[in-house]
Amino acid sequence: MHKPILIIGACGQIGTELTIELRSKYGAENVIASDIREGGEALMQSGPFELLDATDYEAVEDVVMHYEIDEVYLMAAMLSATAEKFPMRAWNLNMNSLFNVLNLAKEKKITKVFWPSSIAVFGPNTPKENTPQSTIMEPSTVYGISKQSGERWCEYYHKKYGVDVRSVRYPGLISWKTMPGGGTTDYAVEIYHEALKKGGYECFLDGNTQLPMMYMDDAIRATINLMDCPTENIKVRSSYNLGGMSFTPKQMADSITQHIPDFEITYAPDFRQEIADSWPSSIDDSAAREEWDWEPRFNLEQTTIEMLDNLKTIQK
Ligand code: SER
Numbered sequence: 380m381h382k383p384i385l386i387i388g389a390c391g392q393i394g395t396e397l398t399i400e401l402r403s404k405y406g407a408e409n410v411i412a413s414d415i416r417e418g419g420e421a422l423m424q425s426g427p428f429e430l431l432d433a434t435d436y437e438a439v440e441d442v443v444m445h446y447e448i449d450e451v452y453l454m455a456a457m458l459s460a461t462a463e464k465f466p467m468r469a470w471n472l473n474m475n476s477l478f479n480v481l482n483l484a485k486e487k488k489i490t491k492v493f494w495p496s497s498i499a500v501f502g503p504n505t506p507k508e509n510t511p512q513s514t515i516m517e518p519s520t521v522y523g524i525s526k527q528s529g530e531r532w533c534e535y536y537h538k539k540y541g542v543d544v545r546s547v548r549y550p551g552l553i554s555w556k557t558m559p560g561g562g563t564t565d566y567a568v569e570i571y572h573e574a575l576k577k578g579g580y581e582c583f584l585d586g587n588t589q590l591p592m593m594y595m596d597d598a599i600r601a602t603i604n605l606m607d608c609p610t611e612n613i614k615v616r617s618s619y620n621l622g623g624m625s626f627t628p629k630q631m632a633d634s635i636t637q638h639i640p641d642f643e644i645t646y647a648p649d650f651r652q653e654i655a656d657s658w659p660s661s662i663d664d665s666a667a668r669e670e671w672d673w674e675p676r677f678n679l680e681q682t683t684i685e686m687l688d689n690l691k692t693i694q695k
Pocket of ligand 1: 458459460496497498499522549550551552561562563564565
């Protein structure tokens with residue numbers, strides 16, 4: 380039997396699917412979902428749930444002790460676009476929640492931690508194409524600054540205190556079960572919803588903005604594979620680059636037009652354009668490929684088919 384797992388931020392875009400997948404792998408009772416508010420029906424009905432503020436150390440510790448939690452996946456965070464509007468709240472949530480979990484691991488109350496980083500750790504001075512694992516970073520967003528600081532702290536806790544913390548730098552994630560919230564890559568999900576509902580989409584990024592993206596099934600598989608990997612294989616304790624596909628809004632619109640011939644896209648770039656322009660356009664993930672056999676399965680065409688098929692079923 381797998382020891383109990385706690386997902387913090389289980390109701391978000393990644394947390395929902397991660398919780399459901401871990402429950403089918405390890406048994407519903409062994410995977411405790413938690414969030415500041417209740418989530419969608421599929422998640423809430425699939426197993427145990429606790430209301431939990433990730434920034435409250437005592438509250439997190441209580442849940443960890445009560446369920447004898449062994450592993451924590453910390454998925455709660457404020458994403459890039461929202462964080463620009465509320466810098467101090469973003470810093471507080473993104474950093475304090477991480478310290479709470481790292482400190483529980485340092486005190487040996489839990490044994491393993493997953494914490495997501497992001498392509499947002501990179502900045503305008505980073506090489507844009509095939510961005511290497513180690514390179515100039517200098518993030519220029521509140522979210523990116525919090526993720527880069529988080530990476531430094533993860534590596535520090537691993538080196539100084541032996542904390543088994545594992546992380547990937549997620550690209551923009553595309554999924555149909557739960558909407559993303561407050562990110563710069565959210566257009567790549569909204570576009571499918573609007574294509575089916577309205578036959579058109581006004582994109583908040585310019586048509587030629589190429590960003591690294593990934594279908595959620597790949598992201599969940601990467602996360603679980605990294606957590607399953609023998610500890611000695613994991614050389615990077617800050618966060619692994621993780622590549623899936625790279626495309627522009629224009630290319631995404633073209634792939635939708637293959638299935639909805641009348642689909643029309645217009646462009647009205649807003650403040651998120653500057654954020655997107657500071658991020659890589661493609662990612663070199665050779666370290667993840669070499670050290671834990673990472674390989675993505677979904678390209679843009681397959682993603683479009685999956686998204687349209689699944690959204691059609693739930694929008695009926
Ligand atoms: N998808 C995130 C965002 O756009 C990046 O990690 O903020």
